Amino acid sequence: xxxxxxxxxxxxxxxxxxxxxxxxxxxxxxxxxxxxxxxxxxxxxxxxxxxxxxxxxxxxxxxxxxxxxxxxxxxxxxxxxxxxxxxxxxxxxxxxxxxxxxxxxxxxxxxxxxxxxxxxxxxxxxxxxxxxxxxxxxxxxxxxxxxxxxxxxxxxxxxxxxxxxxxxxxxxxxxxxxxxxxxxxxxxxxxxxxxxxxxxxxxxxxxxxxxxxxxxxxxxxxxxxxxxxxxxxxxxxxxxxxxxxxxxxxxxxxxxxxxxxxxxxxxxxxxxxxxxxxxxx
Amino acid sequence: xxxxxxxxxxxxxxxxxxxxxxxxxxxxxxxxxxxxxxxxxxxxxxxxxxxxxxxxxxxxxxxxxxxxxxxxxxxxxxxxxxxxxxxxxxxxxxxxxxxxxxxxxxxxxxxxxxxxxxxxxxxxxxxxxxxxxxxxxxxxxxxxxxxxxxxxxxxxxxxxxxxxxxxxxxxxxxxxxxxxxxxxxxxxxxxxxxxxxxxxxxxxxxxxxxxxxxxxxxxxxxxxxxxxxxxxxxxxxxxxxxxxxxxxxxxxxxxxxxxxxxxxxxxxxxxxxxxxxxxxxxxxxxxxxxxxxxxxxxxxxxxxxxxxxxxxxxxxxxxxxxxxxxxxxxxxxxxxxxxxxxxxxxxxxxx
Numbered sequence: 001x002x003x004x005x006x007x008x009x010x011x012x013x014x015x016x017x018x019x020x021x022x023x024x025x026x027x028x029x030x031x032x033x034x035x036x037x038x039x040x041x042x043x044x045x046x047x048x049x050x051x052x053x054x055x056x057x058x059x060x061x062x063x064x065x066x067x068x069x070x071x072x073x074x075x076x077x078x079x080x081x082x083x084x085x086x087x088x089x090x091x092x093x094x095x096x097x098x099x100x101x102x103x104x105x106x107x108x109x110x111x112x113x114x115x116x117x118x119x120x121x122x123x124x125x126x127x128x129x130x131x132x133x134x135x136x137x138x139x140x141x142x143x144x145x146x147x148x149x150x151x152x153x154x155x156x157x158x159x160x161x162x163x164x165x166x167x168x169x170x171x172x173x174x175x176x177x178x179x180x181x182x183x184x185x186x187x188x189x190x191x192x193x194x195x196x197x198x199x200x201x202x203x204x205x206x207x208x209x210x211x212x213x214x215x216x217x218x219x220x221x222x223x224x225x226x227x228x229x230x231x232x233x234x235x236x237x238x239x240x241x242x243x244x245x246x247x248x249x250x251x252x253x254x255x256x257x258x259x260x261x262x263x264x265x266x267x268x269x270x271x272x273x274x275x276x277x278x279x280x281x
Numbered sequence: 282x283x284x285x286x287x288x289x290x291x292x293x294x295x296x297x298x299x300x301x302x303x304x305x306x307x308x309x310x311x312x313x314x315x316x317x318x319x320x321x322x323x324x325x326x327x328x329x330x331x332x333x334x335x336x337x338x339x340x341x342x343x344x345x346x347x348x349x350x351x352x353x354x355x356x357x358x359x360x361x362x363x364x365x366x367x368x369x370x371x372x373x374x375x376x377x378x379x380x381x382x383x384x385x386x387x388x389x390x391x392x393x394x395x396x397x398x399x400x401x402x403x404x405x406x407x408x409x410x411x412x413x414x415x416x417x418x419x420x421x422x423x424x425x426x427x428x429x430x431x432x433x434x435x436x437x438x439x440x441x442x443x444x445x446x447x448x449x450x451x452x453x454x455x456x457x458x459x460x461x462x463x464x465x466x467x468x469x470x471x472x473x474x475x476x477x478x479x480x481x482x483x484x485x486x487x488x489x490x491x492x493x494x495x496x497x498x499x500x501x502x503x504x505x506x507x508x509x510x511x512x513x514x515x516x517x518x519x520x521x522x523x524x525x526x527x528x529x530x531x532x533x534x535x536x537x538x539x540x541x542x543x544x545x546x547x548x549x550x551x552x553x554x555x556x557x558x559x560x561x562x563x564x565x566x567x568x569x570x571x572x573x574x575x576x577x578x579x580x581x582x583x584x585x586x587x588x589x590x591x592x593x594x595x596x597x598x599x600x601x602x603x604x605x606x607x608x609x610x611x612x613x614x615x616x617x618x619x620x621x622x623x624x625x626x627x628x629x630x631x632x
Contacts, residue, residue: 004399004400252554259591264397
């Protein structure tokens with residue numbers, strides 16, 4: 001009998017510090033048993049449970065794209081027992097992952113449509129996965145215009161800075177990078193909070209345009225009225241939630257908001273769906 | 282289904298014959314209360330009990346269990362890799378479980394055995410389980426099973442349902458598992474001529490249950506309106522978030538997962554958890570979507586009486602066993618809360 005709680009063993013292939021506060025690290029995992037890769041076929045927006053023996057498990061969004069083969073990547077904020085232990089691990093160490101878990105951004109529904117990706121802070125991980133997936137030549141032709149609004153407190157707090165620069169240089173994606181503030185005189189991108197940059201740069205909402213929003217609660221709170229103003233319908237606003245989880249498969253009972261389990265029925269919901277359930281997230 | 286008759290003088294020897302084929306569990310008196318416990322060879326279940334303090338869910342879903350084991354010793358092969366461990370899935374039978382408690386196992390099954398994921402430990406233990414239910418001739422004052430989707434003689438979930446007729450039991454053998462058990466016990470006296478007596482006893486028992494809840498309007502309520510109802514502060518006022526209601530409830534299934542290490546030997550455990558605990562939902566950042574006891578009390582009742590109802594369209598997640606009513610230290614009564622919820626209309630004050 002397939003045991004959905006049993007992690008797949010992986011080896012830390014590379015650990016990279018992402019941000020100037022050193023609190024965010026990206027881990028690239030390779031499968032100890034190469035045949036396990038076939039079991040971990042995911043879509044952009046899903047998450048996995050990272051398992052550190054002796055410490056526990058944490059649910060983290062998958063930062064790599066399904067188009068990147070041979071490894072899987074997660075960016076982890078150092079915040080508690082497991083994430084701190086993970087930050088202290090070294091390349092070559094063995095740990096585990098479970099998944100892929102949860103649903104994904106509704107790519108099937110968004111095919112042929114324009115996409116506006118709005119992200120803030122360290123919630124950019126599954127959005128990176130999405131962008132890399134979308135920019136794959138096979139996938140890029142399936143979608144319309146792509147806009148990305150991504151903000152962080154300061155330039156040094158932006159994730160994946162090399163890739164952001166690469167995407168900036170491309171003509172098949174419109175990047176709107178912003179920071180809350182900076183004293184860097186050479187900063188050539190936007191300064192301002194994500195909601196106001198969204199208002200300035202994002203296209204108007206219509207039936208053929210979807211917004212994917214992922215960020216801290218304060219960003220979401222102030223971005224929503226902007227999207228309303230731009231004319232986005234609530235079933236065209238896609239959000240990804242997080243709640244405390246253990247099992248990740250809808251059984252342990254703690255991540256529910258109303259009748260929905262964030263781990264299994266989510267983490268991706270439309271704003272329209274969220275409007276009908278309590279705000280317990 | 283067939284009805285057999287078991288003379289009480291034959292009961293003990295029949296149960297004795299089962300002990301080679303099944304691990305037996307039954308109600309036994311522990312201090313002032315009854316609980317379900319493994320029966321030693323020759324030990325009889327105490328079928329004179331009314332209700333147990335804890336529900337029998339631990340027979341299929343232990344309060345603590347080891348999920349995996351591993352070694353942190355880097356000299357060992359497969360170090361830091363979780364390993365499955367052998368578990369006992371040999372046949373087991375609960376003798377004298379109440380019909381409501383058997384029904385509860387079916388309710389919880391929806392959570393642990395679904396099209397997407399199967400909890401291997403729950404599924405295999407449940408598959409190994411045979412239930413010999415004991416119908417209630419004398420329900421408690423806190424029982425409200427008849428309005429919670431089951432009843433004192435409910436035979437819909439049990440493998441065998443025993444009705445105590447004084448000097449003998451009439452047993453409805455409901456399933457193949459039930460047939461196998463009564464066959465091994467050597468119970469084969471035809472009781473079909475007296476089957477009507479079970480229905481009479483059932484009617485008499487149901488008539489004794491005067492405590493009722495109304496659940497007919499729960500499904501039609503708007504979740505967010507019920508969530509924002511003004512009565513939650515009042516309902517939760519006395520609650521001390523002790524979690525007693527969740528641990529003794531036969532339909533509460535939430536669990537926690539924890540790693541434990543001694544030296545270089547480690548294991549991953551799962552333990553029953555409770556939505557009454559603040560830690561249950563606290564994020565790593567410190568943010569807590571259910572930040573106070575009112576939110577947590579509301580979660581418990583909304584889950585049982587609204588979220589479950591809407592999600593599975595399988596009735597409420599309560600079988601009316603009355604344990605939480607009896608044992609809540611501050612007398613919070615799910616029957617009252619259910620009525621408040623069922624009667625709720627937005628904009629109208631509720632008392």
